[in-house]
Amino acid sequence: MPDSTSTQPHQNAASSEEHWPAPTVRAPVSARIRLPGSKSVTNRALVLAALSEGTCLVRRPLLSRDSELMIDALRALGIEITQSASDEGQAPDLSITPAPLRGPATVDVGNAGTVMRFVPPMAALADGHVRFDGDPRSHERPVGELIGALRALGADIDDEGRGALPLTIHGTGSMRGGEVVLDASGSSQFVSALLLSGARFDEGVHVRHQGPPVPSQPHLDMTVEMLRAAGAEVTTQENSWKVEPGPLRVTEIIVEPDLSNAAPFLAAALVTKGEVTVQDWPEHTTQGGDALRGLFTRMGGEVSRSEEGDLTLRGTGAIHGITADLRDVGELTPTIAAVAALADSPSRLTGIEHLRRHETDRIAALATEINRLGGDVEELPDGLVIRPRPLHGGVFHSYDDHRMATSGAVIGLVVPGVEVENIVTTRKTIPDFPGLWAEVVS
Structure with missing residues (x-):
């Protein structure tokens, strides 16, 4: 790495x-x-909407390079995303219609941390191969802990031993899930990534952190709050987060x-x-x-x-x-x-x-x-x-x-x-x- x-x-x-x-x-x-709009809320909203059971309207989203990379990634996996009318002076609303996740696909993460970390767990749920690559800097940013966690939960990942991008996930259409231990001191996004897709894993997901303190606690709180609003059953303790398996149902998310x-x-x-x-x-x-x-x-x-x-x-x-x-x-x-x-x-x-x-x-x-x-x-x-x-x-x-x-x-x-x-x-x-x-x- x-x-x-x-x-x-x-x-x-x-x-x-x-x-x-x-x-x-x-x-x-x-x-x-x-x-x-908030990039952090927008990209979490897009992921949750894509994994939901019905069409969801994301209102007042941020439309910038990072969110456009996320939209392109979800479309590559088969999700339908269209723009709709919005209030004057606001970004167009986004309508997200879920579909079975599929490959083969190629995802350009650019240098967006949310894309390089939130989308791989989704790709593990896809039926087919999904290739991830991005800007040169993306090859240096930490994803090794997430790769290891996904493997422990049942994903088949080929990163040629780098513990970093580029990598390919060989999806089978489902993920076992379960309990996993990782060190999230490098980025709270490692935890958020697993939680956002965890309700779709066969056994849900139970993430336990071991290591120095996890940074950016408000971002973890945001993930948990948005999951609960989408109908997920989430329990948290110190350095421990658990999402039960089950459907996500969200029809509208308003971005701050x-x-x-x-x-x-x-x-x-x-x-x-x-x-x-x-x-x-x-x-x-x-x-x-x-x-x-x-x-x-x-x-x-x-x-x-x-x-x-x-x-x-x-x-x-x-x-x-x-x-x-x-x-x-x-x-x-x-x-x-x-x-x-x-x-x-x-x-x-x-x-x-x-x-x-x-x-x-x-x-x-x-x-x-x-x-x-x-x-x-x-x-x-x-x-x-x-x-x-x-x-x-x-x-x-x-x-x-x-x-x-x-x-x-x-x-x-x-x-x-x-x-x-x-x-x-x-x-x-x-x-x-x-x-x-x-x-x-x-």
Whole structure:
């Protein structure tokens, strides 16, 4: 298996060489925005709808590269997915009609963690061979624990001993299932992947984790909540999740706005002493992005939520450093690090060793790029120490990582001359980030 713990950030040689001049503002920003739907909810909804017993309508989904890869993967397995009308300003609704899963098929995972992990358990239920491949970085991202777990549950997988992509699953139309032990410290998606398809296994699935703590607990909570809403019987204990065999029945899933994608926009208010309102912020949610309210309050912002469900962050002019364990909300790290680089005191961000195996080694990439602009960032085995220093302009490399690109945009708001390399990588989760960013900073 390729070494996924290298301290060198991954830079895809195929990245666009074009640089996007990050807008710099001279006055506080003031904006009201509506965010696209949650990638995490959308791709779980698509899987559950595909495994359900009848047609399901997924409302307000995210239509971005990651969700399009998921849609293409499900279609390759025989699922019918069509777009239907939606409210003005919203993404088209998706109608998913289940069908017997079948091969032969080829699935392009791109560099989407949800696709490379959620679809293989479905492929094990298919009748026929299903080949998985993707971007070069996908060959380096961890899936070995999931492969081992699927084999233990009855799947026939040919990965030529790599424990990584590319691989082929030889489906027989059913999966035995049962109990399996794995180490999910590399990604909570290993557990979610097995749970999402587990109700369709002959014996259901009982997943037990052994190893360091599992990161991104809110994403596991999201999986469990969505399964229960689809009619699955799910029981959970510490480091243990069990889904009983049985049918899934779901006719409609409404996708929440992607709260993690709110991070750069709320950060814009914080670092410019401005005000940004995000519409339709849910009162109760399993999304990890909801932690932004507390994190940005600690860093100097003032946060309020209206009775109508709009969340507003106001910058006070103060930007404070923070000491935080971000294990459960690692996807917020790039934005928190960007704000910390502009703060009035040092920050220490820990609990995020798993970020070394995301779209890139985010820990190494953040240290490299902030230091390239004159910062003082030290890598820890599981995090970062950020000591604010005056920053200057320069190229901020994205490493084909959407959250790296948006963190460069945040720094560019107050540091003239920042150019973000390959800004189009933000299409992974935000269909038009530059356009939405222009609305906020204009």
